[in-house]
Structure formats: C-alpha cells, structure tokens
Amino acid sequence: MRRDQFLKSAAAFAALGATGALPLSAQAAAALKILVPANPGGGWDITGRALGKALQDAGAAGAVTFENKGGAAGAIGLAQFVNAAKGDPNAMMVMGAVMLGGLITSKQPVTLTQATPIARLTSEYNVFVLPANSPFKTMKDVVEALKKDPGSVKWGGGSRGATEHIAAAMLAREVGVDATKVNYVAFRGGGEAVAAILGGNVSIGGSGYSEFQPYIESGKMRPIAITAPQRIKGLDIPTMKELGYNVEIGNWRGVYGAPGITPQQRQALIDMVVKATKSKAWTEALEKNGWTPAVLTGKAFEDFVDGEFASLRAIMHKSGMV
Known part of the structure; x- marks a missing residue:
C-alpha cells in the first residue's frame, strides 16, 4: 500500500x-x-x-x-x-x-x-383503474354492481390492509354495503396485481399512479377515480369526493x-x-x-x-x- x-x-x-x-x-x-x-x-x-x-x-x-x-x-x-x-x-x-x-x-x-x-x-394517492375491455365505464357503474352483489366485484391490489384495500372498504361503508363483504384479492407485489387487472382476473384495481402509469398511457387501463382531496395536477382523474363518495386516503x-x-x-x-x-x-x-x-x-x-x-x-x- x-x-x-x-x-x-x-x-x-x-x-x-x-x-x-x-x-x-x-x-x-x-x-x-x-x-x-x-x-x-x-x-x-x-x-x-x-x-x-x-x-x-x-x-x-x-x-x-x-x-x-x-x-x-x-x-x-x-x-x-x-x-x-x-x-x-x-x-x-x-x-x-x-x-x-x-x-x-x-x-x-x-x-x-x-x-x-x-x-x-x-x-401519493391511490388510483382506481379498470381494464380497457371492462364492462364498467365509471366508478358509479362499479358502485351499482357493489350494491347489488358485493361479491361480484373483485378488487385487486396489494396485501390485505393496503391503502387501496382500506379505500375499497371505506367506499363500501359510504354507499351502505357491509365492508366485510368486499371481495378484495390481495397480491404480493404490484407486478402480480397489474397482470391480474390486464388479464381481467379482477374487476377493478387500485394502487399508486406510478404503478399503473405505463398502462394508463398505453390505453390498456382506464383510470376512474383517485383518493386525493383534490385533482392532481397533470392527471385527468376525478377524485372520489368529486364523484360524491367521501373517501380520501393517502399513501x-x-x-x-x-x-x-x-x-x-x-x-x-x-x-x-x-x-x-x-x-x-x-x-x-x-x-x-x-x-x-x-x-x-x-x-x-x-x-x-x-x-x-x-x-x-x-x-x-x-x-x-x-
């Protein structure tokens, strides 16, 4: 040395x-x-x-x-x-x-x-998305199906207790549905959740915008709501509150x-x-x-x-x- x-x-x-x-x-x-x-x-x-x-x-x-x-x-x-x-x-x-x-x-x-x-x-806040070929077009469509049969709507996201899981439970309670009946499918990672959404294995997916961004931009996913208190600059996504649902939760x-x-x-x-x-x-x-x-x-x-x-x-x- x-x-x-x-x-x-x-x-x-x-x-x-x-x-x-x-x-x-x-x-x-x-x-x-x-x-x-x-x-x-x-x-x-x-x-x-x-x-x-x-x-x-x-x-x-x-x-x-x-x-x-x-x-x-x-x-x-x-x-x-x-x-x-x-x-x-x-x-x-x-x-x-x-x-x-x-x-x-x-x-x-x-x-x-x-x-x-x-x-x-x-x-950041959670964005809820639908696969491009979903029969649902808006969060209102999802809520109507949730009210008729909670189990028919499969919510996909991170592990049980993730903020998107909490947001789904909050929405159910907000619209008069027993939150314990929310059909939430938990995944071990964002990659698995994305694959399930794109494959139509879940009805609706939730996560941070960063996880869905490339699929939203390519048209493979359609964002329908975000859990922010007001719209996020640069994102043309309505807030849950704007849609009439008192659901706000950050990640x-x-x-x-x-x-x-x-x-x-x-x-x-x-x-x-x-x-x-x-x-x-x-x-x-x-x-x-x-x-x-x-x-x-x-x-x-x-x-x-x-x-x-x-x-x-x-x-x-x-x-x-x-």
Whole structure:
C-alpha cells in the first residue's frame, strides 16, 4: 500500500473509533443494501430502485444492491431485515403506509419498532383503474354492481390492509354495503396485481399512479377515480369526493435502517438519503412517477409513523376491517 493510501485509511479508521460510524465521505465508498419487502414491479420496488440510483447520482453511495422479499404486506421482509441486518449501518428497508395497514390486520409478531426510522420520502394517492375491455365505464357503474352483489366485484391490489384495500372498504361503508363483504384479492407485489387487472382476473384495481402509469398511457387501463382531496395536477382523474363518495386516503413511502445502529450511524444514513433527494435523478423520478416530495427525517418521522398507526387503526376499525 502506498503511503498516501495508508494515511487516508488510517484517518478513516480513526474517525470510526471516535464516532462509532464512518463519516459521510467515507461511507460514500461503501456498498449500501436496500431490502424491498415486496415482489418486483410494485411501488416499493420502484421507490427503492429510484432511491438507489439517486444515492449514486448524488455521490452519497458508491454502490447499491437490492433484494426483494415479498409477502404479508411487507411483514415477511421486515422480519428478515430485523433478524439479518441487525447492527448493519449500510442496510436500509423500503416501507410505507401499506406495511402499517398489513401489520394492523395480520397481527404479526415482528414490529416496526424493532428497526430504525430514517426518512419518509414521498406521498401519493391511490388510483382506481379498470381494464380497457371492462364492462364498467365509471366508478358509479362499479358502485351499482357493489350494491347489488358485493361479491361480484373483485378488487385487486396489494396485501390485505393496503391503502387501496382500506379505500375499497371505506367506499363500501359510504354507499351502505357491509365492508366485510368486499371481495378484495390481495397480491404480493404490484407486478402480480397489474397482470391480474390486464388479464381481467379482477374487476377493478387500485394502487399508486406510478404503478399503473405505463398502462394508463398505453390505453390498456382506464383510470376512474383517485383518493386525493383534490385533482392532481397533470392527471385527468376525478377524485372520489368529486364523484360524491367521501373517501380520501393517502399513501406514503419511506425507509428504515437496521436495528441496533448507533445514533451517529442513523444520522449518517439520514444525511445520505437527504442528499439523494436533492439529486437530479430523484427529481426525475418524482416527475416520472407522479410522486409528491414529502421528506421527513429522524424523530419527526418516527412520531409521524406512530400517528399514522393510530389513524389507520381507527379508519380500519370503523370500516370493519379489524
């Protein structure tokens, strides 16, 4: 080893001994690992890979690797992350509102409190779509069929407890249908849900716009409603409220770090993620996927998640889901 290389390495190790974590400049050379607790092709997968690209684009990470582990609204991936990544300062897991809903409905033994909150990244609302050849043309058509025979309408989306599942239950309750009779078909990932919608295996599908965008633009899917409080700029999709249904629910996504990392290591990850969200690659991802930037970090993010758990639990209880 040349003398100048040795001195740089010694300085880095000295910093590690003093703080318990490598400084951001040193961590940039490390390989980050991002666990996506869902199958490929869905919102979490798109988010994780967009973040990885942004981390590299911003110079916050030298390399990023990904692993997909779907099932149980992210709980299977969460369990793996909690058990396998303990103490790893270079590991992160994508998560979001869907995971909270899934943990509430499934009562999994693993909890988010075992991992380390890093940052909320984006927010978006659920879009409901029909396959192009659907006999339904509008949300009103879907509601009429729901009223006549709740089981005849198959709702396709993410795992049980996903925001699109909650929205369907909210709509049923809103129009006088027993929410427990909603025929919801859960899928392990966005790719599976998309295939089911395109194949006509479900009547109507719900998810974030980013998952459906290419199929909407190609005419293979027809968007009929969005769960936003008002129309989203650039999207010609009526809101549920605009259509006369008091259904509004948002989706958001973020990242957690491994259990057992130090406060300094947590802050290093926060700094890296914030740096990534200021990159050109991230700005392009926001525009491409129709995401609203919603960066929230550290303790503020932790408190937000606690509040979301309470809010979702109340909505789901009211809708007969728990």
